[in-house]
Amino acid sequence: MQDLKFSAEVKSAPPKALLDYVKSLKTVPADDPRSFIQASSDEKMMAVIFEAANRYRGFNPKNVVLIGIGGSNLGALAIYSALKQKGAGEILFVDTIDSRNLERILGKIDKTSLIVIVSKSGTTAETIANAAAILDRFPGNKAVAITDAGSKLWRWAEKRGLEHLEIPKAVGGRFSTFTAVGLFPLAVAGIDIKKLIIGVKKATDVCLLEDSSQNPALVSALAIYENYKKGQTIYDLFIFEPDLEMIGKYCRQLIGESLGKDGKGITPTVSIGTADLHSVGQLYLGGPKDKFTTFLSVKNHGADFVIPNKTSIAELVPDLAEKKFSEALAATLNGVKAAYRKKDLPFSAIELAEISEGTIGAFLAMKMLETVYLGKLLNVNAFDQPAVESYKEETRKLLSK
Numbered sequence: 001m002q003d004l005k006f007s008a009e010v011k012s013a014p015p016k017a018l019l020d021y022v023k024s025l026k027t028v029p030a031d032d033p034r035s036f037i038q039a040s041s042d043e044k045m046m047a048v049i050f051e052a053a054n055r056y057r058g059f060n061p062k063n064v065v066l067i068g069i070g071g072s073n074l075g076a077l078a079i080y081s082a083l084k085q086k087g088a089g090e091i092l093f094v095d096t097i098d099s100r101n102l103e104r105i106l107g108k109i110d111k112t113s114l115i116v117i118v119s120k121s122g123t124t125a126e127t128i129a130n131a132a133a134i135l136d137r138f139p140g141n142k143a144v145a146i147t148d149a150g151s152k153l154w155r156w157a158e159k160r161g162l163e164h165l166e167i168p169k170a171v172g173g174r175f176s177t178f179t180a181v182g183l184f185p186l187a188v189a190g191i192d193i194k195k196l197i198i199g200v201k202k203a204t205d206v207c208l209l210e211d212s213s214q215n216p217a218l219v220s221a222l223a224i225y226e227n228y229k230k231g232q233t234i235y236d237l238f239i240f241e242p243d244l245e246m247i248g249k250y251c252r253q254l255i256g257e258s259l260g261k262d263g264k265g266i267t268p269t270v271s272i273g274t275a276d277l278h279s280v281g282q283l284y285l286g287g288p289k290d291k292f293t294t295f296l297s298v299k300n301h302g303a304d305f306v307i308p309n310k311t312s313i314a315e316l317v318p319d320l321a322e323k324k325f326s327e328a329l330a331a332t333l334n335g336v337k338a339a340y341r342k343k344d345l346p347f348s349a350i351e352l353a354e355i356s357e358g359t360i361g362a363f364l365a366m367k368m369l370e371t372v373y374l375g376k377l378l379n380v381n382a383f384d385q386p387a388v389e390s391y392k393e394e395t396r397k398l399l400s401k
Contacts, residue, residue: 001206003199003359004366006216008223008348014212021352021376022210022218025369030168033383034372036175037208039168040200040365049180052144052165053187059142061114063090065105066185067130068118070253071173072146075364076182078250079191082243082360088325089189094130102130105139106137115143116185120173122153125395146180172383174253175368178361192357199361207369217366220294220348221373227292227346228378234291235266236284240273240333241298243355248272248296258382266374274332281336293340293347296363297333300354301326321353 028034039045066076073095080091092105092113115134119127122145135143145157145164157164165180177180178200187193207217224235235255237248248270255268269279273295284291305325307313314321320328340347352359375382 001203001216001362003219003352003353003356003362005353006201006220006348006366008219009346010212010219010222011226012222014218014222018373018376019212021268022060022208022215022373023057025372026208031170033170033172033175036171036368037204039171039176040178040197040204042168043313045166045168045179046183046197048165049183049187049193050328052163053184053193055149055195056114056142056144056188057190059114060112061089061142061188062110062112063092063108064185064188065094065109065115065117065134066118067094067127067134068181069095069126069388070257071176072118072120072124072127072181074246074250074253075174075177076185076187078246079182079186079196079360080189081246082355083191083357084307085243086191088186088191091185091189094134095126097126097129100144106134109134109138109141111138111141113141114188115130115141115246116188117153118146118181119144119151119153120148120149120176120181122151122156125392125399128153135348144184148185155389159383172385174257177250178365194286195357196361199356199358200357200365203362204369205363207366216350216375217369220366221377222372223346223348224266224292224370225374225377232290232292232346233266234269236269236271236291236293237296238271238273238276238293238336239296240329241296241301241355242272242275244296245272247360250364251367254367255374257385257388258371259285259374259378259380260387261380261384264378264380266378273336274329277332277336285339285345289343289345291345293345295337295347295349296352297349298352298355301329302354326340 025037028037029136039219077093092108094105118132143162145162147153148169149166154164165184167176167179167181183193207215209215212218237251239248252268252270259265307320307323309321373383
C-alpha cells in the first residue's frame with residue numbers, strides 16, 4: 001500500500017488453517033460479527049449516512065456532542081483527534097461519568113448543537129446518564145440516536161420523533177467505527193468520510209490477500225503471536241506522532257477487549273515518542289524482555305522547522321544546529337530501533353505516508369484485521385466481551401437498590 005509501509009521479521013510460515021481463515025473472510029454473511037469487513041462497501045448504508053450527515057451539517061450546528069463510551073465513541077475520537085487540524089468543526093466527546101467534565105461540556109453547548117447518542121445495546125448506563133443530563137439542559141436541540149434496530153434506545157427515539165440510525169446488528173462496538181457510529185458524527189463535523197472509506201477499502205483488499213508476504217495485517221499478527229509464545233505478552237504501540245495518540249488508544253481497545261479471554265490475552269500499551277523515551281525508555285531497553293513493539297511514524301509531517309543557531313545553540317548540542325525537526329525526529333526513531341536491535345528486543349514498524357483521511361482509514365482497517373487474525377491464532381472469540389458484561393450486571397444490581 002502506498003499509504004502505509006510495514007516491516008516485520010517473521011520466522012515461521014502462516015499455518016494453513018490461518019490462510020484458510022483469511023480466504024473465508026472474503027464472503028461473510030450479514031449475520032456474522034466478521035461482517036464489519038464489508039460495512040464500508042454497503043452502498044445502501046453509506047447513502048443513509050451521507051444523506052443524514054449532509055442534512056444536519058446544513059443546519060450549521062455550533063458543534064456535535066457525541067455521547068457514547070468504548071466502541072461507541074473511541075473510534076470516532078481517534079479519527080477526529082488525528083484529523084481535526086485539517087479544519088474540522090468541533091466534536092465534544094462525552095464518554096464517562098464525570099460531573100466536572102460534564103459541566104465544562106455543558107458550557108460549550110448552545111441551542112444549535114447537535115446531540116448524538118450512541119449505544120449499541122441502547123442501555124449503556126454511562127451513556128444514558130450523560131444523555132439524560134444534556135437533554136434535560138437542552139430539550140429543544142436536534143438529537144440523533146445511533147443504536148441497534150429495535151433496541152430500547154431505538155424505541156425511545158421513535159416515541160419522541162428523534163432521528164435514529166442503525167448499527168448493523170452483527171457488528172460489535174469496537175468494530176463499528178466505519179458504520180454510522182463513527183462516520184455520521186465525523187461527517188457532520190466536516191471530516192471527509194468518503195476519503196476515509198477509500199483508505200479502508202484499499203487496506204481491506206490488501207489485508208485479505210492469502211499471500212502473506214503481501215498482507216501486512218497477517219504478517220503483523222504472526223509477528224506478535226510468535227513473540228507472544230516466547231513470553232512477550234505485552235504489545236506496545238510506540239507512536240512517534242503525538243496527534244495519533246488516540247489512534248493508539250483505540251488499538252488498545254481492539255487488542256484488549258478482543259483477545260483477553262479464557263485466561264489468554266496480550267496486554268496492549270501505548271507510548272508516545274519522543275516524550276516517553278524519557279519516562280519508560282529505561283524500562284523498555286533495560287527491563288524485562290516481555291514486550292513486542294510496533295513503531296508507528298509519519299513520513300510527511302507537513303510544516304517543518306529548522307533549528308536555528310542565532311543564539312549559539314550549537315554550544316549546547318552541536319549536532320542539532322541547522323537541522324530540521326523532521327531530521328531530528330527521524331534520527332531519534334532510527335536510534336531507538338538500533339538500540340532495540342542491539343538489545344535483541346523484537347519490533348515491527350509502520351510508516352504512514354502522511355496524516356490524512358486515507359492513511360488513517362487504511363491503518364485502522366489493517367489493525368482491525370490484525371486483531372481478527374490474532375484471535376484465530378490464540379483460538380479465542382475476538383468478537384464478544386463477556387467479562388465486560390459481568391461488571392455491567394453488577395452495576396445494574398447496585399443501581400436497583
